[in-house]
Amino acid sequence: MYDFAVYGFYAAFIAKIFFPAENEFLSIMQSFLAFGVGFLMRPLGAIVLGGYMDKYGRKKGLLVTLTLMAIGTLTIALCPGYESIGVLAPIIVVIGRLLQGFSAGAEVGGASVYLAEIAPKHLRGFYVSWQSGSQQVATIFAGAIGVGLHYWIGDAIMEAWGWRIPFIIGCLVVPFIFYIRRTLEETPEFEAKKHHAPKTFAAIFKNMAENFPVIIAGVFFVMMTTVTFYFVTSFTPHFASNILNFTKL
Numbered sequence: 001m002y003d004f005a006v007y008g009f010y011a012a013f014i015a016k017i018f019f020p021a022e023n024e025f026l027s028i029m030q031s032f033l034a035f036g037v038g039f040l041m042r043p044l045g046a047i048v049l050g051g052y053m054d055k056y057g058r059k060k061g062l063l064v065t066l067t068l069m070a071i072g073t074l075t076i077a078l079c080p081g082y083e084s085i086g087v088l089a090p091i092i093v094v095i096g097r098l099l100q101g102f103s104a105g106a107e108v109g110g111a112s113v114y115l116a117e118i119a120p121k122h123l124r125g126f127y128v129s130w131q132s133g134s135q136q137v138a139t140i141f142a143g144a145i146g147v148g149l150h151y152w153i154g155d156a157i158m159e160a161w162g163w164r165i166p167f168i169i170g171c172l173v174v175p176f177i178f179y180i181r182r183t184l185e186e187t188p189e190f191e192a193k194k195h196h197a198p199k200t201f202a203a204i205f206k207n208m209a210e211n212f213p214v215i216i217a218g219v220f221f222v223m224m225t226t227v228t229f230y231f232v233t234s235f236t237p238h239f240a241s242n243i244l245n246f247t248k249l
Contacts, residue, residue: 001108002138003073003100003170007035008234009146010163012241017081018089028238034094035234038101045105053106058114059184065107066181070174072099077167108135117187139233142166 007014015024015031045065053061075096082089111131119127145166153162208215 001104001135002142003069003167004038004104005139005142005233006146006166006170007076007097007100008230009142009237010166011035011234012238013159013163014076014093016159018079018093020082030090032234034090034097037094038097038104041098041101042105045102046109047105049102049106050109053110053113057186057190058110058117059181059186061106061110062114062181062184063178065103065110066174066177068099068103069107070171072096072103073167074171075099077164077171114184114187117189143233145169 011031012028014034015027019027019030019034021027021030049061049065052064073096076093079089079092079096108131112128115127115131116124149162149165150158
């Protein structure tokens, strides 16, 4: 979530570096479009990597999602601008966003499943809530880094190349997280299930049909919270800096 938030915070800078256009509105919309393609990959990532987690384990799956997210973030952080390599620049950025979205599709769900499966049954909601709570901490941390950098190196440098620093910071944390995940134990529930025959697609769709009202309600709840979250973390910073001119404050 840190990596997603950082892109949203600096979408305007990314627009100027990778999606230059005579019309500033078109430039920023292209930047947000690249941001949006990451969300299109999340369902695919959930299906593919979710299946991987069911087959090979939650621990191995979380290592894969972490690696893909790191590659996607580093791709954006180190990509030369449009002036240097032309149209390859936005293409590379979009590829980075696709990798981020593919990873996030299973990262959030995979972490939630892992927490649910290691938690005592009467504390599952409490354990899983830390996954959501940590997202907000990551967003606040990303915002705090941005504020600190703006005051430390100034707006001009931030616009030129300083926006890359938060992306790189996100990558520097990866080895530490990778070490933590390597030391995790596989969940007892997965260990118990892996000796049974895997569920077929027919069984999965039957289960979805039986719980369709609950699934639809869950989808609407997620849509409501997600739209609100990105309105606050992605649109509002751009509106404040480019429309309300808060950049210099």
